[in-house]
Amino acid sequence: MEADIIIIGGGAAGLMAAYGAAERSRGAKVLVLEKMPRPGRKIMITGKGRCNFTNVKSWNDFSPHIRTNQGFIRAAFRNLTPENLIHFFGEHGLQTIIERGDRAYPSTYHASDVVDTLESAATKAGASILKDREVQSVRELSGGGFNLSCAGGETFTCKKLVIATGGLSYPATGSTGDGYDWAENMGHTVKTCFPSLTALVPDGYKTLPERMPRGSQKGHIDRSMPMSDWGKSLCGCSLKNVEVTAFAGQNVLQREFGDIDFTDGGIEGPIGFKLSRNCVKGLINGNKISLLIDLKPAVPKEELESRISSLSGLPAKVLLQKLLPSELIAGFTASNPQLFKGKLLNTKALSDALKAWKLDIAGFVGYERCVVTAGGVDTDEVVAKTMQSKITYGLYFCGEVLDVDCDTGGYNLHCAFATGLLAGQSAAK
Ligand SMILES: Cc1cc2nc3c(=O)[nH]c(=O)nc-3n(C[C@H](O)[C@H](O)[C@H](O)COP(=O)(O)OP(=O)(O)OC[C@H]3O[C@@H](n4cnc5c(N)ncnc54)[C@H](O)[C@@H]3O)c2cc1C
Structure with missing residues (x-):
């Protein structure tokens, strides 16, 4: 089959690229090839099924949440600001609700409504979305254009090609x-990929086999590995308003203030995720990573010491209950055996x-459950104003396949939508 523009991948970036290409070209044949039976499978699980699709901040406040290649995203952001995106959804019948931290959600709180709206906007603009089409090979044609082969033998040719295949996380999507x-x-550099926005696994939290499975990424501890008794005692605990400092050896990597959660994966929650990028990178590079958690950041050490000594007549358990959430006591004391001399605190x-x-970090949960893939197609080789390859004419990239990753809060989806729209519109020119 022949088309003017083919988009591989019907995720956030690909569906928006299809809309942009069809709407801008008016009449060009625009096809999306999506390998799954339904497009937007990953969108369906975003924001715990509620889809935090953007964050309504100005560029100056938005851009610090882009962890790599901020400058590369600027033109795409200008072309599709958070307000423009909200307007787009509104025009296509989906209203928005803004929550704490400027996070925007569909007013229905159903991620499926975001997918349906995108799919309908793209098809109404004239794009066709072909499902169950897994592209297996892409070949550049000598006279220009591309040839694609799908599983099952079907082939496609096109003049312009948009790659919107996403990253590596949640492969089942x-x-x-x-x-x-x-x-x-096709001559591009791909910056080393690694999981980000993922659980960090403290040493001893999981019961690990003597040898990790063959081919495992360094530091990767699969989410399915069983928890140790200590891990089980901490799992389910949430720490509010703590300060966590991440170290690589003796060097401070990053310091964050906020909340962490102990889950079946390890340490997650808002600041667990924030720290994960640097910690995962450090672990992959062979650094010894540890976290120091200040459970009482608002209380100076001397004040805490005198408060504790004023309570020192109390039985140990009662004293600990005055200082810690009761569900944390077992896990906290088990990892701090120096607290007791016999039964005395x-x-x-x-x-x-x-x-x-202090918690030494043994590893991290990998692509099976991370939120985003860091690394990807080198943005130095892509034109920021068009998303076109600087190496291959007619080739465009958008979304998570690019070396761009952000914090949680709607930033990742916004970057996927913004780069997708720009890639589609540019391909249509
Ligand atoms: C659990 C979870 C929660 C998240 N929550 C949020 C959130 O609330 N807010 C936020 O901003 N971000 C969130 N994210 C991140 C966000 O979902 C991604 O950054 C975003 O979906 C990336 O969009 P994309 O279009 O580049 O890739 P994807 O959404 O991954 O889409 C890629 C598409 O390409 C298709 N594809 C791949 N290979 C082929 C092939 N060979 N042939 C044909 N099709 C192919 C895939 O099937 C897929 O549909 C979350 C991620 C996860 C995993």
Whole structure:
């Protein structure tokens, strides 16, 4: 089959690219090839099924949440600001609700409504979305254009090609990193990929086999690995308003203030995720990563010591309950054996541990459950104003396949939509 523009991948970026290309070209044949039976499978699981699709901040406040290549995103952001995106959804019948932290959600709180709206906007503009079409190979034609082969033998040719295949996280949604190989085959550099916005696994939290499975990425601890008794004692605990400092060896990597959650994966929650990018990178590079948790950041050490000594007549359990959430006590004391001499609580050691609870990090949960893939197609080789390859004429990239990743809060989806729209519109020119 022949088309003017083909978009591989019907995720956030691909569906928006299809809309942009069809709406801008008026009459060009625009096809989306999506490998799954339904497009937008990953969108369906975003924001716990509610889809935090953008964040209504100005560029100056938005851009610090882009962790790599901020400058590359600026033109795409200008072309599709958060307000423009909200307007787009509104025009297509989906209203928005803004929550704490400027996070925008569909007013129905159903991620499926975002997918349906995108699909309908793209098809109404004239694009066709072909499902169950897994592209297996991409070949550049000598006279210009591209030839694609799908599983099952079907082939396609097109003049312009948009690669919107996403990253590697949650492969069951269809994102299995296929675009990276094609990019490399067409001369692009792919920056090393690694999981980000993921759980960090403290040493001893999981019961690990003596040997990790063959081919595992360094530091990867699969989410399905069983928890140790200590892990089970912490799992389900949430720490509010703590300060966490991440170290690589003796060097401070990053410091964050906020909330963390202990889950079946390890340490997650808003600041667990914020720290994960640098910690995962450090672990992959062979650094010794540890976290120091200050459970009482608002209380100076001396004040805490005198408070504890004023309570020192109390039985240990009662004293600990006055200082810690009761569900945390078992896990906290198990990882701080220095707190007890026999049955006696060492109050000095307690104030030290409350101000600096040290957890060595053994590894991280990988692509099976991370939110986003860091790394990807080198943005230096892509024109920021058009998303076109600087190496291959007629080739465009958008979304998570690019070396762009952000914090949680709607930033990742916004970047996918903005780069997708720009790629589609540029391909239609
Ligand atoms: C659990 C979870 C929650 C998240 N929550 C949020 C959130 O609330 N807010 C936010 O901003 N971000 C969130 N994200 C991140 C966000 O979902 C992604 O950054 C975004 O979906 C990337 O869009 P994309 O279009 O580039 O890739 P994807 O959405 O991954 O889409 C890629 C598409 O390409 C298709 N494809 C891949 N290979 C082929 C092939 N060979 N042939 C044909 N089709 C192919 C895939 O099937 C897929 O449909 C979340 C991610 C996860 C995993």
